[in-house]
Amino acid sequence: MRWDSVIGLEIHVQLSTVTKIFSGASTLFGAKPNSQACAIDLAMPGTLPVLNSKAVDNAIMLGLAINAEIPPISIFERKNYFYPDLPKGYQTTQLEWPIIGKGKVPIFLKDGTKKEIRIHHAHLEEDAGKSLHSGSFGSGLSGIDLNRAGTPLIEIVTEPDLSSATEAVIFAKKIHSLVTSLGICDGHMAEGSLRFDVNVSVRPNGSTALGTRTETKNLNSFKFMKEAIILEIDRQIEILEDGGTVIQETRLYNGETKTGYSMRSKEEANDYRYFPCPDLLPVKITKSHVQEIQKKLPELPDERSIRLVSEYGIGAFEADILSTSKELSNYFEIVAGKCKNPKQAANWTLGELMGRLNTANLPIMESPVAAEDLGVLVERVCDHTISGKIAKQVFEAMWKGEGTADVIIRDRNLKQLTDLKTLNELVTSVISDNPKMVNDFITSGPQHRKKKLGGLMGQIMRRSKGQADPKRTNDLLARKLCELTNEQED
Amino acid sequence: MKLKKDDVTQLGILSRLTIDERTISDVTSRLENVLRLVDQLQTADTENIEPMAHPQQDFQTLRKDEITEKNDQKAFQKLSKDICNDLYLVPKVIE
Numbered sequence: 001m002r003w004d005s006v007i008g009l010e011i012h013v014q015l016s017t018v019t020k021i022f023s024g025a026s027t028l029f030g031a032k033p034n035s036q037a038c039a040i041d042l043a044m045p046g047t048l049p050v051l052n053s054k055a056v057d058n059a060i061m062l063g064l065a066i067n068a069e070i071p072p073i074s075i076f077e078r079k080n081y082f083y084p085d086l087p088k089g090y091q092t093t094q095l096e097w098p099i100i101g102k103g104k105v106p107i108f109l110k111d112g113t114k115k116e117i118r119i120h121h122a123h124l125e126e127d128a129g130k131s132l133h134s135g136s137f138g139s140g141l142s143g144i145d146l147n148r149a150g151t152p153l154i155e156i157v158t159e160p161d162l163s164s165a166t167e168a169v170i171f172a173k174k175i176h177s178l179v180t181s182l183g184i185c186d187g188h189m190a191e192g193s194l195r196f197d198v199n200v201s202v203r204p205n206g207s208t209a210l211g212t213r214t215e216t217k218n219l220n221s222f223k224f225m226k227e228a229i230i231l232e233i234d235r236q237i238e239i240l241e242d243g244g245t246v247i248q249e250t251r252l253y254n255g256e257t258k259t260g261y262s263m264r265s266k267e268e269a270n271d272y273r274y275f276p277c278p279d280l281l282p283v284k285i286t287k288s289h290v291q292e293i294q295k296k297l298p299e300l301p302d303e304r305s306i307r308l309v310s311e312y313g314i315g316a317f318e319a320d321i322l323s324t325s326k327e328l329s330n331y332f333e334i335v336a337g338k339c340k341n342p343k344q345a346a347n348w349t350l351g352e353l354m355g356r357l358n359t360a361n362l363p364i365m366e367s368p369v370a371a372e373d374l375g376v377l378v379e380r381v382c383d384h385t386i387s388g389k390i391a392k393q394v395f396e397a398m399w400k401g402e403g404t405a406d407v408i409i410r411d412r413n414l415k416q417l418t419d420l421k422t423l424n425e426l427v428t429s430v431i432s433d434n435p436k437m438v439n440d441f442i443t444s445g446p447q448h449r450k451k452k453l454g455g456l457m458g459q460i461m462r463r464s465k466g467q468a469d470p471k472r473t474n475d476l477l478a479r480k481l482c483e484l485t486n487e488q489e490d
Numbered sequence: 491m492k493l494k495k496d497d498v499t500q501l502g503i504l505s506r507l508t509i510d511e512r513t514i515s516d517v518t519s520r521l522e523n524v525l526r527l528v529d530q531l532q533t534a535d536t537e538n539i540e541p542m543a544h545p546q547q548d549f550q551t552l553r554k555d556e557i558t559e560k561n562d563q564k565a566f567q568k569l570s571k572d573i574c575n576d577l578y579l580v581p582k583v584i585e
Binding site: 023 | 544548550551553559580582583
């Protein structure tokens with residue numbers, strides 16, 4: 001039987017405000033434990049929360065960016081549960097009157113199709129502290145650091161519109177790109193600035209009824225998110241194919257052991273008993289305030305992507321990835337401007353460059369190869385000074401800081417052989433030195449000739465140290481072999 | 491309203507409180523007292539009364555995103571029984 005998977009996401013976005021959502025304590029990451037937890041964060045008796053205006057403005061910015069409704073009134077509620085890293089015994093959050101209503105976020109799939117993911121709502125809430133379960137304090141105890149308690153979060157809740165792990169990752173990256181472009185979140189996933197909960201269910205291919213879903217919580221990297229979703233889909237299909245039933249439950253994923261497991265029932269038995277928080281009055285958002293914020297919005301990834309497609313004629317999928325950050329699209333635009341070949345510029349930026357940056361875990365701003373320099377390298381490929389293959393070697397040397405493209409090409413004598421006379425001599429010499437390979441070509445059927453020709457091309461490239469212009473050489477060689485074949489047949 | 495023993499045990503789990511055989515009847519009768527008060531409130535006629543989110547008919551005041559709190563960690567941690575490496579220590583809560 002074939003199965004379809006149905007996926008929805010809950011994304012916790014940590015806002016990059018200077019202070020907490022309800023107190024004037026610092027939110028700086030990495031401070032000494034409990035040095036940034038004030039009386040309000042610690043829920044000392046007599047304290048009262050006062051809402052941070054920046055958190056509200058950040059939420060409005062997000063709302064505008066995801067084409068969402070921004071209701072005039074929103075209300076904070078108390079979500080009651082008991083856990084030591086939540087000093088008040090409840091989380092101040094929103095439920096029925098969230099700050100952001102329904103919205104939608106378009107994503108582009110690899111085949112270029114556009115898919116719209118509906119946003120159910122997004123709400124403001126406070127983060128909890130951190131529990132450390134191992135340390136010098138001995139077993140049987142947990143250590144609590146409340147620095148993070150009260151850090152502002154926006155939780156974005158999608159409709160179950162995603163149908164594969166790949167789509168979920170594309171969407172998650174889109175949100176990452178949106179919130180970092182807006183400047184409302186630093187996007188540092190390793191520090192927990194963006195965390196994902198994934199709701200997964202499966203149903204028989206073509207069916208419209210939803211299956212029972214599970215929620216895997218707290219995934220803090222795209223890689224783990226993808227792995228966790230694939231694992232959960234497989235697990236549910238296996239249960240159903242064995243005649244079992246999927247239980248609705250909360251699960252966790254261990255990225256190191258690549259395993260998923262159910263959270264204990266006690267953790268789940270919570271009945272949150274939501275009610276409007278008497279300490280906070282309803283929040284009013286006026287139309288004029290929303291308009292003011294709208295005017296100040298930076299160029300958003302989608303607008304950038306549309307501009308890149310129309311200005312440079314590159315594909316929507318490439319444009320979408322290039323638009324994930326302003327720095328990346330700026331880089332691409334410099335490369336494209338320099339080499340005058342946007343498609344090649346996109347290929348090089350997304351392929352060679354991003355590949356190396358990802359491996360080295362470097363942001364684009366810290367690329368050892370400057371955009372202008374990559375532009376020159378791509379230009380040398382486009383004007384046939386060097387082949388694509390040699391260009392990769394040159395890029396490697398540029399990456400190591402061994403000089404600019406032109407200097408490396410000159411010093412290492414890497415210039416492509418394009419002169420027809422030289423290429424002709426090269427082809428002739430290889431043909432006369434390899435009679436067996438030539439004979440194989442002539443006597444083989446037409447369907448095998450491409451492979452045989454490839455063998456001879458290999459010889460030529462070796463002899464020219466990879467410098468023969470592949471296209472011209474290939475044409476020459478094909479023509480010569482064709483002549484020889486005709487002679488033989490005559 | 492009469493409470494069942496299971497309800498009280500479940501409430502104990504939710505609030506991480508040990509309610510054992512010795513205390514359960516006492517806790518139950520006190521909770522029933524609270525619920526009696528709720529029942530009394532329920533009898534009030536609220537027909538044609540518009541619900542309100544807050545008794546004060548006003549809106550939330552916002553503050554600027556500026557640090558106003560200084561680090562009072564020492565004073566706060568004096569109130570706690572167990573501190574180790576700046577962390578508050580509590581009985582381990584995960585299995």
